[in-house]
Amino acid sequence: MSTLAYIKENKDKFLDELLALLRIPSVSADSKFKDKVREAAEFLKDRFEDLDTEVEICETGGHPIVYAERIIDPALPTVLIYGHYDVQPADPYELWDSPPFEPMVKDEKIFARGSADDKGQTYMHVKAYEALIKTDSLPCNVKFMIEGEEEIGSGSLAVFVAQNKEKLAADVILISDTHIISNDTPSITVGLRGLSYVEVEVTGPNRDLHSGTFGGAVGNPINTLCRMIASLQNERGEITIPRFYDKVEMLSQEYRDKMNLTPFDLNTFKNDLEINSEKGEEGYTTIERTGIRPTLDVNGIWGGYTGEGAKTVLPSKAYAKISMRLVPNQSSEEITQLFAKHFQKIAPDYVKVKVTPYHGGEATVTSTNAIGYKAAAKAMEKTWGKEPIPTREGGSIPIVALFQKELGTDSILMGFGLQEDAIHSPNESYGLFNYYRGIETISYFYQIFTKMKKDNQ
């Protein structure tokens, strides 16, 4: 039986198993779901054991990592699959049309928390693997590393990877946690932005004051914070932190023109978000603004009285969480320091400012000449009948830089999700089309990659 035939014959089984995995509320951020997180790891372990595959639950300081492997021949190439079995919290539950942990298949989509991010996408790899070994078609070595803390920062993974470099040695890492442009238009994410994240605290007087008695005479930390934040960008939408753009890679007009050929409809984009106009750095298109330009966003702000009604307080403190998305070759640590230095400098003398850095991540770009990329592109071309478009995404996936740093291995972000999946939101979904197309495409990847590696020697 061909691999394709096996996949077709087992569609229902593949779906049933995914639904069973989705029923387990493996919410890593919430300690009351701790046992359920482990249950999801155990589920995966059982599925690998069903396939006579060596698998272990690796204990960590937090949630366990599921590690499985099939080594056919050390001389053959090795593909490492990364995925995560933990999911985002589902609150607020009342905004879901069907319960987040009672998966519902409707309109050709699987609605459940984690269906796209990341259980559906991770499980495609397990089923593609199954189809290959059941049809005796696996051409190379495979390793699976599926963690349970991606939604909370992958802390244990960083330790695991550093301590298991030999075990995790591979020629390429495959990750499915991104999306394609549309079901008609395949794409592979070749670029991710980096991240610099800080929390700032502005202190005025040493206590909350009555805004009648003191208003107009004492610097208000909220008004001050607003002015400081406003000053971080000019009227062209450029960030004003000195030296911020120093290391930003300048791309050729040819490169930019090619990027801008990616199918994208600005009106659809605006209508979907119900905004009258887009807003960003002058001189760049929307695709460029999210793909190849660094940005600054205030993710949260608070201070003073925020309850019901009116309270006339001139507060002691105001706070904000501010993040910057970075592009090659900006350094997350350097940018964080530039921000902190600048923010202190622009603070007027009637306030005191504290800047607390959070964990960041570097921008990454995969060359379209890399063998892993070419193999993934060919696999997609096989199932879609057209070449995928290489895209540079706005988000950050810090583990890609971690793998590069600790294992010296590139990751190929061959994801099959869609923007409409609404990951992190209520009513998350993953398309049946995407699930099955992914399994098929991934199954082709192994053969194509193995052949390319061989031809390259």
Add this chain to the structure above:
Amino acid sequence: MSTLAYIKENKDKFLDELLALLRIPSVSADSKFKDKVREAAEFLKDRFEDLDTEVEICETGGHPIVYAERIIDPALPTVLIYGHYDVQPADPYELWDSPPFEPMVKDEKIFARGSADDKGQTYMHVKAYEALIKTDSLPCNVKFMIEGEEEIGSGSLAVFVAQNKEKLAADVILISDTHIISNDTPSITVGLRGLSYVEVEVTGPNRDLHSGTFGGAVGNPINTLCRMIASLQNERGEITIPRFYDKVEMLSQEYRDKMNLTPFDLNTFKNDLEINSEKGEEGYTTIERTGIRPTLDVNGIWGGYTGEGAKTVLPSKAYAKISMRLVPNQSSEEITQLFAKHFQKIAPDYVKVKVTPYHGGEATVTSTNAIGYKAAAKAMEKTWGKEPIPTREGGSIPIVALFQKELGTDSILMGFGLQEDAIHSPNESYGLFNYYRGIETISYFYQIFTKMKKDNQ
């Protein structure tokens, strides 16, 4: 026995009664204290009945109003005393050195929630009244109107006053809810600022977005709100809303020079607040900035993720509570409308803005030529040995404008508190010196006022 002798002889009784009143947690803002609020009203009723004074508990839509009167002779002047028996919430309790409703007398001060604001100050009037009637020295008619909702906006009072104009008719209203400059330097508040208060909501995209995927391409409502707020004031500290200053009364240099003679030490002010420098409208002193200039403060701001850790959200909405203190002759309603119009106008087209006005209040100024003022000043001169300084305060007391509007009667703000009383804060206190000095001063007021009214006819 002279009135003064009576006061001296009953100091302990006067203090014990105040402590008993302070033990009742009459927190108007919190419905779980509803019975206690009423208990405080009943306490006052009992004290008036002890003095054979006609008193009634007037039911309202909210907390009751205690009304008491002694009409000696309709031909004589009538003084109306306003006070409030409700108190601010005492949270956070852990910041108090002694429990807020277990009054402690220490360092010559009474520590308790409400000791200064306003039970101590209100009760001085009841005891001054007692001293006068017990020594057969009351020279005029007296009416007491003591409400239970001042800390939550005096809603029921507004209704009560409008419905009882005849009952509340008086030649002057005395209010003790403000402070003197220091125990050495008596002062009378002759000016209060007005208030305009709004809540604004800025909406960007129709839902929270991932700041990686969308950051740099979609207008962030927090960044936008910060820019809009920052634009409301220029680098000279002036408010940029068009026509904002149109009706502001221009005061002569002579008037300003006199104001600036008020004892005030900027270094002490700054050290107390632990600020390196003051901040306000250029060209004005601190006294002027709070007394005779209008201002704009953000009282609260919130939006996006404000919990622990990092979350990379580009939020849908950002909010702020903004208030403006006003001076004569600005109109609260007009300023609110100017703000709303301007805020809508400066909103860029990638956001939508909503402005919700809250209840405001007009600025008020009492002439130092008014008989009530002169009588209060003379009473203070008698007990202090020096004339009080007329001061214009930064805060607002909307009922002063209410009384002017509904009863056509001026209020004299003869308060005896101190800045250090820390009203609305933990460890509120009221000085024994201030309590007794106030009782004595108030007892003189009636005779002086009655004589001045007679001489004026």
